[in-house]
Amino acid sequence: MDPANGSGLNTAVERYYDITLDLYEDLWGEHVHHGFWDRGEAPARNGVDRHAATDRLVRELVDYAELPAGTRVFDVGCGIGGPALQLAGPLGCTVEGVTLSARQAARATEKARAAGLSDRARFHQLDALHTEFPDASFGAVWAVESLMHIADRPAFFAEALRLLRPGGILAVATWAVRDGALDPAEQELVRQILIHQVMPDFSSLEEHERLARAAGFTDVATADWSANVANSWDPGFAEIPQYDRGPGVMRDLARERGVDVLRFFHAGPLMKKGFDTGVITYGALRATKPQSDAGPQQ
Template sequence: MTSSSLRPTPDQMTDYYDGMGALLQVAWNDNLHFGYWDGPEDESSIEEATNRFTDMLAARLRVGPGDRVLDAGCGIGKPAIQVARTTGAEVLGISISPHQVEQAGERAEREGMTDRVSFQHVNAMDMPFESESFDAVLAFESIIHMDRPAALREFARVLKPGGRVALTDVTVVQEDPGNIEFFEGFPRKQPAKNEAHIASVVEPGDYPGLMTDAGLQLDELLDVTENTKRTFNLLLDGVIKHRREFERKHGITAEEVLGSSTVEDPGKGPGCVVVTAHKP
């Protein structure tokens, strides 16, 4: 079953990403999402692995010139710009964080992409866009912060008939995926009574029902835990390596950022799935 945890408010999410987004930029990459490695022998860099994952999702959108894509939870804009470049589509990125929207807009301007990429401060679960106004929706792990049924219904509402959703989500796994050391050495905050988790996990088997209830038809449910699990240890390495630089620049410690909000316990460790669907 999907999590019944309390959901964070928009203000809580804004505060979270003001700190976590900045830490990820220093310790990880401007792609604020998992990396994808082809196997144990793949020595791709973080940038190569995250760009590869973006390309994998972009291909699943099946869009091209003249199409309009919504990037729901766009971070600081790197995936949206990459999708626009590789597909020729127009991309609108939205984020609950005004600061990230500002950064994303500056990136698009620097890279000369403002003719096809734009960004807005929007809550993905309550979007102001007209129904059937997008050809595809992309969501890179952003749905972990949302009420999944509500978010998927909104995705379906703004999609044109035949339009596609491609997203990644964090899942419960039954076996240790080899990435549970990520938070070793950092404080684990115990949630207070009725406190919202900043993120939640899902059982992969919930997705057929979630998509049907949202008015979408599930096309693919692909477990990529083995390909993405290196993310956690490399991110930990980056946090350790750059923590002092981050503290000097932002006036807050990495421990304070990581311990500031609760994340639902994934049990054996977090997995990752790629999910694609279409609107009939």
């Protein structure tokens, strides 16, 4: 896979989520993203379970970005619709979600129908950087753990600015990498994670902030949530071992879906090591489109 080839990357991401949709939903529930716990909590001892923690991550990003109730939201990388249905339900938002995976879009649509939210949550198989939504269509652009799959991140921030109304909010939660140079062993760990998670590269939280400002956003801020989400990769709590019932199970999955499905299982230990060593980080970004668009900052 050539990260510079946007079409090739999109195809690889689409395939990965098509073949792992049921695995993620079986193990992680409504949300295909990290959970959020208070610092020092251990889920098996004094912390909430994964499902409550993933719900909480959505609430934390809503609060951090000060997302208004009832706003129209563009959901970049909507997955199977977990966050969108939270936004459309309790917050009364209207959500247009996009994903590269046709199976994810179909499953999200099904879940919205079952929840009685089809009028407020719609899902499409689209590239988030190439939609036909007009300028200033949304009050918020929302991206939970999708920006890592986008190779052209300056283009993402430019498109988010285009889609937002003046005063609109950008809310991002993303995997990231520690700012600064990495030693060879750290670089190899990052390389392996990128391969198994079908991502072109990582940016640091600091780089995300710089890109948002360069695109023309104001009131840009980031928060490091690494310690709050790292429990997501605890070997037992991640629940992946329930699928690890010997090489026969893995062979059957690989025959049925192709060897790419094995990336799902290899990623866990790599991500845990990344968080344990501080090489992989995780954070939130919030930003605002100026009331009068003065263009990118120099």
